[in-house]
Amino acid sequence: MVERDLDARGCAVLTQLLSPDDCRALAALYPDDRHFRSRVVMARHGFGRGEYKYFSYPLPDPIARLRPRLYARLVAIANRWTATMGIDIQYPAEHDDFLARCHQAGQIRPTPLLLQYVEGDYNCLHQDLYGEHVFPLQVAILLSEPGRDFEGGEFVLTEQRPRMQSRAEVVPLRQGDAVVFAVHNRPVQGTRGSYRVNMRHGVSRLRAGRRHTLGVIFHDAK
Numbered sequence: 001m002v003e004r005d006l007d008a009r010g011c012a013v014l015t016q017l018l019s020p021d022d023c024r025a026l027a028a029l030y031p032d033d034r035h036f037r038s039r040v041v042m043a044r045h046g047f048g049r050g051e052y053k054y055f056s057y058p059l060p061d062p063i064a065r066l067r068p069r070l071y072a073r074l075v076a077i078a079n080r081w082t083a084t085m086g087i088d089i090q091y092p093a094e095h096d097d098f099l100a101r102c103h104q105a106g107q108i109r110p111t112p113l114l115l116q117y118v119e120g121d122y123n124c125l126h127q128d129l130y131g132e133h134v135f136p137l138q139v140a141i142l143l144s145e146p147g148r149d150f151e152g153g154e155f156v157l158t159e160q161r162p163r164m165q166s167r168a169e170v171v172p173l174r175q176g177d178a179v180v181f182a183v184h185n186r187p188v189q190g191t192r193g194s195y196r197v198n199m200r201h202g203v204s205r206l207r208a209g210r211r212h213t214l215g216v217i218f219h220d221a222k
Contacts, residue, residue: 002180003077010199011157011171011181018176022062023143027212030114035060050121055112063112068095071218074137081136084187084194102220107131111217117153118210123203125158127184130221138183143212145175150209155179160198
């Protein structure tokens with residue numbers, strides 16, 4: 001199901017990946033800067049409105065356990081995608097081995113992050129590329145409950161195919177749901193073989209309330 005959806009649309013939903021208690025506990029970390037290496041205010045950089053914080057190492061236990069587990073579930077898809085796109089990269093079976101590859105190239109800063117939006121905030125379409133080594137899939141987990149904690153703030157993907165206009169995909173999520181999606185490119189099967197399409201992701205304007213999201217990126221940053 002996940003592999004089929006990723007191949008068809010570049011994204012797939014994992015329902016109830018985290019419990020409501022886990023979601024609340026992770027969102028509650030946001031005010032405590034001891035867990036984070038940096039804070040980014042989006043408006044200062046033209047990224048949108050809202051803010052996010054990158055976790056520092058060692059990661060909090062729930063994230064430290066979740067990151068390698070998700071990687072193990074996705075690495076076979078990642079390797080198939082790169083082979084289909086003619087990219088001469090193979091990802092190791094273990095996440096620690098992939099991180100070692102990143103760190104040898106100077107990508108030593110952790111990339112899991114916690115995002116916070118309030119009324120009027122949004123995230124512009126973008127790609128999370130942090131260096132030479134990029135794992136082609138990433139995960140965003142909604143920690144807040146739509147309709148109760150916030151209104152609006154939908155997760156949005158766009159796909160640009162060669163010589164075609166961009167296609168948008170809005171992904172409905174509930175608290176604890178995760179969306180797996182392409183970081184940069186994904187393969188699409190055409191009549192003359194496979195070709196690459198370019199993917200971007202963002203968050204639409206929050207109309208009310210407060211929204212927290214956990215982002216799990218598998219490559220580290222320079």
